[in-house]
Amino acid sequence: MTVVSAPGSQRETLTPSDDPRGVGPDVTRTRLVSLGFLGTLLLARCADAAVHHTFGYLPFVAALFVLPVWYVSGVARHAWTRWRWWLLAGQALLTYVPFVLFGNGWVAGLSGLLGGLVLVLIPAPRSWLLLGGLLALEATLWVEVVGVPYRPAINAGVWVVVAFADVALGLFGLSRLSQLVRDLGAAQEELATAAVDRERLATQEQLRRLIGDRIQQVAQHARAALRWLSATPEDARGEVAAAGVIARQAAAESRRLHAADPDRGITPYEPSHTTTAPRTARAVLVTVVALFAAQNLLNVTMPSGRPRQHVATALLVAVVVSLGIMAVQWYHSGAGTGRGKPRYWPYTLALLAVLTYLQVPLVGSLGLIFVAFLAASGLLLLPGTWRWIWFGAAVVSVSALFILLASGESPSTPTVAIRAVYTAAISASFGLMAYGLSRLAGLAVRLADRREDLAAVAAVRERLRLARDTHDLLGLGLSTLALKSDLIGALIGPDDARAAREIGELLHVCATVRSDTARIAGERPRLSLDTELGLATDVLASAAIHVRVTGVDRAVPQAVDNVLAIVLREAITNILRHSQARQCAITVESEDGLVRLRVSNDGAVSAPLSPNGTGHGLDNLRTRVTGCGGVLTTRRSGGTFVMMVELPAVPG
Template identity: 35%
Template sequence: MSGYARSAEDLPPRIARGMLWTALGLLLLVRLLVWTDDGVPPESMALTAAPYPPLILILMRRWRARPRVRYGALVALAALSLLPFAVIGTGWEWLPWPVAAGVLCVLPIRAALPLFTAILIATGAGGVLAGEAADAWHWRVSATGIDSLIVFSLYALAAMVTDLHAAHDEQARLATLRERLRVDGELRATVDADLRDIAGTLRRAAQRAASAEPGLARDGLREATATARRALAGIRATASGYRAAVPLASTPIRSPRLARLILLAVLLLQAEKAVTRVWVVPRDRPLLFLVIPALTGAIVLFMRPPSPWRVALIALLVVPLAWPGAVLAEPLAGVYQFWGFLIGAALVGMRPPWSWAVVAGVFGLTILLFFFPPPVPSLPGAAANLISEIILAWVVYTLTRLADLVVLLRRARDDLARAAVTAERTRIGRDLHDVLGFSLSAVALRGELAATLVEHDPERARSEVATLIELVERSRSELGSITSGRIRLLLSREVDSALEVLAAAGVDADARVETGALPVAVDTALAAMLRESVTNVLRHSDARTCAITITRGPGGVVRLSVVNDGAASAGVPRLGSGLKGLAERSGGRLSAGPRPGGRFEVVAEFDGPASDPAGLGGDADGVDPVAGVQLGDR
């Protein structure tokens, strides 16, 4: 991508609309200069300019969503365009381009194109009926088409830019929601199915234990334990898989096609004007063997990607033909209108100072062409011709620039959507591991304990099974909260669960909680951190004791400490990625390390406003208004 194209990425909508209003202002200025050059009286000028206010109303952004206003303005525009015929007849430079532009901007494209064509045909027919020469009514048709296409193209592209900026995050939001729904269906077909299977197996085991069938109850508990372990392995594999980026289909980009088609139409209409100027005089028609191939080659080059070589080749085709060619054959002077396109091509295809050198050279040749060949135009006529050249240069420049901007904005939206979906999949994977990993580990561990108790302590076994069924059902509820991005854990419940699971594993555990009421954000973050810390104790140590302490210190800082022994015999455990990920997402300050006596301690601290939800769930791309507890450095 060229440096010019990259710079378009920063172009705001107001600049895009400024390009439209600049082009419209230049068109109106040309009309004013032509009327002045033709000696049109001021009252006739005012009457002739009457259609312009409704056109401006149509082009204003505030009325885009008001169809009644726009259709009413179009009707007024058409009526005011016909009014001068009733007052001053045909003795004025009538160009119905405002009506043609209004039709293109207001009506749906399927209705606008036939009406636009009809307006061009009616313009030519009107010139023929008024007795105009062929070159005069050809010029009128071409000018009407060119001016209206200029306004419509810039209006359409500016509207695209505005809409893309306004809906910058919409594609990412929709892509993330679609991914959530897809993942939700996937998890319900796999993880939720396993959880239902575990719950059903546990219920049948409880019934058999109550029916004095300990052997069948024990087999059922072991089956549930095995299913829990398989589900846990599956969750870890799924969580890892969700962290991989997924390809997304790019949004189709129509704006470059629109810009290219309109630029081609303007080029063809301008070429038609130059060809007609040669054709109307029979003795000059042999010049068409020069004009048609040169303009055809130039149009082909204009449709090629911007480059300095393109500018040089176009200049070789159109500059000598108009000057000094027009000195030898005056009809060739009509080719000079392509010089405006050449200026635009230089501005988009060359870097300063080379582009400015081309601009200065072409403008210099244009002024020279005013004097050679004669006759010398009047000052208003010369100014109108010069501004017309500027308009054509502006068309090439703005159509290319706005088309590039729309491409970049659409690509940026695609990239944002892709990044949002990847971030959402990563979040779901992490939350799946952090939230359900502990529950399934507890089911496996306590299921084994219940299986050993079913014969010699059936009452306690039934109590364990009842607790496990409740835990599995809670896990199913938590599964739904993972995909919705609205995870809510309760610290008090997690403390009780942690003590029960540690006790089931033969760990002598105690907990001290002295915090008072906590914000939802901090409560959920602490619950998740405690859940992951206890899981690490069971997986990475030979702990026999574990102390859990949760206190609120100065400044409202809440501190979680989990200390366990058995670290020395198991080797010094490292700080797992689960804890690190939780700290990063929930906004905690985390530290961990060995302590004297073969102990290991994990410390997490949280501080943040009560209004912030936990950093678990949601995403940072605006799909849900989620922000984590504030992180501090450690």
């Protein structure tokens, strides 16, 4: 659930049903993909392809994954900010102690976990400089200190560097994009709040210009009338008449405010992350594919084991395959960025499958290096469970072909099994990485769009809320000003003393209306039912309507009291505007956990509708009342109109 609030206001919640994109579950899947990448990578490194004399290296491999898995999981993330350097030092210790213990029997590529953490924890460009230093250290340790894990040395030396870079970039890309997705989700409240604030500022200016300034003019005319009252009654009557005209103009403006188009002027917002996310994902993905391609070319030109025949042909095929797979994977990865599936994707997916296995007859199991990207493309393009069937089939094909090709070389059965597990796990790991980078880039774009949608939703809701408050809270005061102006005009001459008192009360109402105007665009207005009962009695009495108030002794929470006050104010406004009442009864009572407010009047001649006949007044009240778990009912019988509100004494 997303909370949209603004300073000084009651909180308004956007429930999951308000989610215009429905991407909440995808945010969780980003973390699962990252954990899947690390989990399959752990399995691959435990079943490392190099020859190990014992299995003593396995605990050290598992230990190296503890901190990266912790970071990717998002649990207690604050510790990574507070203890960043200590945690990196711990990862470095776990990274380099095994070189001392196992020499070239250690597992290549695991140092990349340290490199990935450096990239995500240390700001650029220092992180990239440190990564370059770690890469140089990695090459030095394997080539100059412990010795390469296999021959030829050039092939092995490049492989350990490529393995380091692949792991570092994979961890960095998935972690950085996962963090970006989380940041986008967290920042949506900030954006929605900004949209609400913009609406309030715009409304504040409109209220000041259309209503506040007019109320000030009404007060000026009232003071002038008070000065002319004893000297020239005709001038005083003219000032009061002018005040009444302006008060009615202000009342008309309050009813029209925001009513024409609640969706006007939503300012679009485009976060910079919408371009950053796909660019980061594409850069990491292209680099990893390029590293795979470089290793593939090296495997063909300088293969481990006995030399192969037809090297020139194999090299030509390897170049075609490497370039073709880079292009097709780039094409397919666009499917994860929110643009939809690319055209002719079934044919390009088939082409990718052909390219993936094309090298096998020439270079054997080494030709299966690109299966990871075939698996990733299936996840991106195929629907439903078919994508996972494709993924699983691609991964299993690596092990099956490896075992089949190894059967003619007569290696030991345990070695074949271990290497088969390694090839399948490493393909699954980097397949998930390629899929995750593409999907996360698209999710970042969708979340950025979602933030804009939520901001628009928040802006419209605030606009409607401001329109309701303007209608409900200013209507009675502005009507009172017009009525008192008429009353004062009639009293000037026959009863100047009472006219002077009424002018004083008119000035008081002007101050109240101006205060309500300022509060509407500031914090949510908080009214008091007791105050409104007093104002209602005074206003109705000024209109020659007899008022009977009963059952006012009650204690209710502030939220309930505020809603009842607003309902009463709107009810009195409707009586003045839509009836020829001479009697009004107001009852407030509390019973069985409910608070009831009942307002009835005679002389009902029309339904309490807005000027355009849509009945916004009662609709506004129903929105408020139902929002607090209450019920508003109305009944008209002959010339009597009754409105009753029931609210829980303790709001839910």
